[in-house]
Amino acid sequence: MSQRTFSIIKPDAVRKGYTAAILAAIEKAGFQIASIKKQSISKAQAEGFYAVHSARPFFDSLTTFMSSGPIVLMVLEKENAIADLRKLMGATNPANAEEGTIRKQFAGSIEENAIHGSDAPETAAFEIGYWFAGYELV
Ligand code: ATP
Numbered sequence: 001m002s003q004r005t006f007s008i009i010k011p012d013a014v015r016k017g018y019t020a021a022i023l024a025a026i027e028k029a030g031f032q033i034a035s036i037k038k039q040s041i042s043k044a045q046a047e048g049f050y051a052v053h054s055a056r057p058f059f060d061s062l063t064t065f066m067s068s069g070p071i072v073l074m075v076l077e078k079e080n081a082i083a084d085l086r087k088l089m090g091a092t093n094p095a096n097a098e099e100g101t102i103r104k105q106f107a108g109s110i111e112e113n114a115i116h117g118s119d120a121p122e123t124a125a126f127e128i129g130y131w132f133a134g135y136e137l138v
Protein backbone atom coordinates (compact mmCIF):
# COMPACT_ATOMS: atom_id res chain seq x y z
CA MET A 1 0.00 0.00 0.00
CA SER A 2 1.24 3.44 -0.88
CA GLN A 3 2.50 5.57 2.00
CA ARG A 4 3.31 9.27 2.33
CA THR A 5 6.32 10.80 4.03
CA PHE A 6 7.53 14.33 4.52
CA SER A 7 10.96 15.59 3.45
CA ILE A 8 12.98 18.81 3.41
CA ILE A 9 16.00 19.68 1.30
CA LYS A 10 17.80 21.71 3.97
CA PRO A 11 19.30 25.20 3.43
CA ASP A 12 22.90 23.96 3.10
CA ALA A 13 22.02 21.75 0.13
CA VAL A 14 19.85 24.41 -1.52
CA ARG A 15 22.66 26.97 -1.09
CA LYS A 16 25.22 24.64 -2.65
CA GLY A 17 23.03 23.97 -5.71
CA TYR A 18 22.19 20.34 -4.89
CA THR A 19 18.38 20.65 -5.18
CA ALA A 20 18.08 19.05 -8.63
CA ALA A 21 20.55 16.25 -7.84
CA ILE A 22 18.70 15.36 -4.64
CA LEU A 23 15.33 15.42 -6.40
CA ALA A 24 16.77 13.16 -9.10
CA ALA A 25 17.97 10.66 -6.47
CA ILE A 26 14.52 10.71 -4.86
CA GLU A 27 12.73 10.08 -8.16
CA LYS A 28 15.23 7.41 -9.21
CA ALA A 29 14.44 5.59 -5.97
CA GLY A 30 10.80 5.39 -7.04
CA PHE A 31 9.15 8.17 -5.05
CA GLN A 32 6.33 10.26 -6.52
CA ILE A 33 6.43 13.93 -5.54
CA ALA A 34 2.88 14.49 -4.25
CA SER A 35 3.54 18.16 -3.45
CA ILE A 36 6.59 20.45 -3.42
CA LYS A 37 7.34 24.07 -2.53
CA LYS A 38 10.42 26.23 -1.94
CA GLN A 39 10.32 28.86 0.79
CA SER A 40 12.24 30.47 3.62
CA ILE A 41 10.96 29.71 7.10
CA SER A 42 11.17 31.75 10.29
CA LYS A 43 13.05 30.66 13.40
CA ALA A 44 9.69 30.30 15.19
CA GLN A 45 8.37 28.02 12.43
CA ALA A 46 11.54 25.91 12.68
CA GLU A 47 11.13 25.72 16.47
CA GLY A 48 7.55 24.45 16.08
CA PHE A 49 8.63 21.85 13.56
CA TYR A 50 11.53 20.58 15.70
CA ALA A 51 9.67 20.95 19.04
CA VAL A 52 10.48 17.29 19.81
CA HIS A 53 14.15 18.33 20.00
CA SER A 54 13.58 21.44 22.17
CA ALA A 55 15.54 20.03 25.13
CA ARG A 56 18.57 19.08 23.01
CA PRO A 57 21.75 21.17 23.24
CA PHE A 58 21.74 21.71 19.46
CA PHE A 59 18.13 23.04 19.32
CA ASP A 60 19.02 26.74 19.04
CA SER A 61 21.73 26.13 16.46
CA LEU A 62 19.54 23.72 14.47
CA THR A 63 16.58 26.11 14.27
CA THR A 64 18.87 29.03 13.34
CA PHE A 65 20.37 26.88 10.58
CA MET A 66 16.97 25.74 9.29
CA SER A 67 15.79 29.36 9.01
CA SER A 68 19.05 30.57 7.40
CA GLY A 69 17.90 30.32 3.78
CA PRO A 70 15.36 28.79 1.41
CA ILE A 71 14.42 25.13 1.83
CA VAL A 72 12.42 22.72 -0.34
CA LEU A 73 9.46 21.07 1.41
CA MET A 74 8.00 17.91 -0.08
CA VAL A 75 5.41 15.25 0.42
CA LEU A 76 6.69 12.01 -1.13
CA GLU A 77 4.71 8.90 -1.93
CA LYS A 78 5.57 5.25 -2.55
CA GLU A 79 5.23 1.88 -0.93
CA ASN A 80 7.16 1.89 2.38
CA ALA A 81 8.02 5.56 1.80
CA ILE A 82 9.01 6.41 5.39
CA ALA A 83 11.59 3.65 5.88
CA ASP A 84 12.82 3.77 2.28
CA LEU A 85 13.48 7.52 2.41
CA ARG A 86 15.41 7.14 5.70
CA LYS A 87 17.53 4.47 4.01
CA LEU A 88 18.14 6.70 0.95
CA MET A 89 19.09 9.64 3.25
CA GLY A 90 21.75 7.75 5.22
CA ALA A 91 22.91 8.30 8.79
CA THR A 92 22.38 11.66 10.54
CA ASN A 93 26.14 12.18 10.66
CA PRO A 94 27.43 12.02 7.06
CA ALA A 95 30.70 10.55 8.39
CA ASN A 96 28.66 7.42 9.22
CA ALA A 97 26.46 7.45 6.11
CA GLU A 98 26.65 4.58 3.66
CA GLU A 99 28.09 5.01 0.17
CA GLY A 100 25.47 6.18 -2.32
CA THR A 101 23.18 7.78 0.26
CA ILE A 102 22.11 11.42 -0.09
CA ARG A 103 23.91 12.48 3.09
CA LYS A 104 27.12 10.70 2.06
CA GLN A 105 27.07 12.59 -1.24
CA PHE A 106 25.71 15.99 -0.23
CA ALA A 107 25.89 16.59 3.55
CA GLY A 108 28.64 18.68 5.12
CA SER A 109 28.26 17.94 8.83
CA ILE A 110 25.99 16.32 11.43
CA GLU A 111 23.94 19.54 11.56
CA GLU A 112 24.14 20.71 7.95
CA ASN A 113 23.13 17.30 6.63
CA ALA A 114 21.24 18.15 3.43
CA ILE A 115 17.90 16.40 3.98
CA HIS A 116 15.18 15.64 6.50
CA GLY A 117 12.80 12.67 6.41
CA SER A 118 9.99 11.69 8.78
CA ASP A 119 10.93 8.80 11.07
CA ALA A 120 7.52 7.17 11.73
CA PRO A 121 3.88 7.26 10.54
CA GLU A 122 2.83 9.56 13.43
CA THR A 123 5.64 12.05 12.77
CA ALA A 124 4.92 11.96 9.01
CA ALA A 125 1.28 12.86 9.69
CA PHE A 126 2.27 15.71 12.02
CA GLU A 127 4.93 17.07 9.68
CA ILE A 128 2.78 16.93 6.52
CA GLY A 129 -0.01 18.74 8.39
CA TYR A 130 2.42 21.30 9.80
CA TRP A 131 3.67 22.43 6.37
CA PHE A 132 0.93 21.56 3.87
CA ALA A 133 -2.75 22.46 3.71
CA GLY A 134 -5.20 19.80 2.55
CA TYR A 135 -5.85 21.63 -0.73
CA GLU A 136 -2.16 21.36 -1.62
CA LEU A 137 -2.34 17.57 -1.51
CA VAL A 138 -5.29 16.70 -3.76
P1 ATP B 1 15.99 14.64 10.51
O1 ATP B 1 15.03 14.65 11.67
O2 ATP B 1 16.40 16.06 10.10
O3 ATP B 1 15.51 13.83 9.37
P2 ATP B 1 17.56 12.63 11.84
O4 ATP B 1 16.25 12.01 12.15
O5 ATP B 1 18.58 11.82 11.12
O6 ATP B 1 17.35 13.96 10.97
P3 ATP B 1 17.53 13.77 14.49
O7 ATP B 1 18.15 13.08 15.64
O8 ATP B 1 16.05 13.78 14.36
O9 ATP B 1 18.21 13.23 13.15
O10 ATP B 1 18.05 15.26 14.54
C1 ATP B 1 17.40 16.29 13.79
C2 ATP B 1 18.45 17.15 13.13
O11 ATP B 1 19.16 17.85 14.14
C3 ATP B 1 19.54 16.40 12.37
O12 ATP B 1 19.16 16.04 11.07
C4 ATP B 1 20.64 17.42 12.35
O13 ATP B 1 20.41 18.45 11.37
C5 ATP B 1 20.52 18.03 13.74
N1 ATP B 1 21.37 17.33 14.70
C6 ATP B 1 21.19 16.09 15.21
N2 ATP B 1 22.16 15.76 16.08
C7 ATP B 1 22.97 16.83 16.12
C8 ATP B 1 24.16 17.14 16.85
N3 ATP B 1 24.71 16.26 17.70
N4 ATP B 1 24.74 18.35 16.64
C9 ATP B 1 24.20 19.25 15.80
N5 ATP B 1 23.06 19.02 15.09
C10 ATP B 1 22.46 17.84 15.24
Ligand code: MG
Nearest residue numbers: 116117118119
Ligand atom coordinates in the same frame (compact mmCIF):
# COMPACT_ATOMS: atom_id res chain seq x y z
MG1 MG C 1 14.64 13.10 13.01
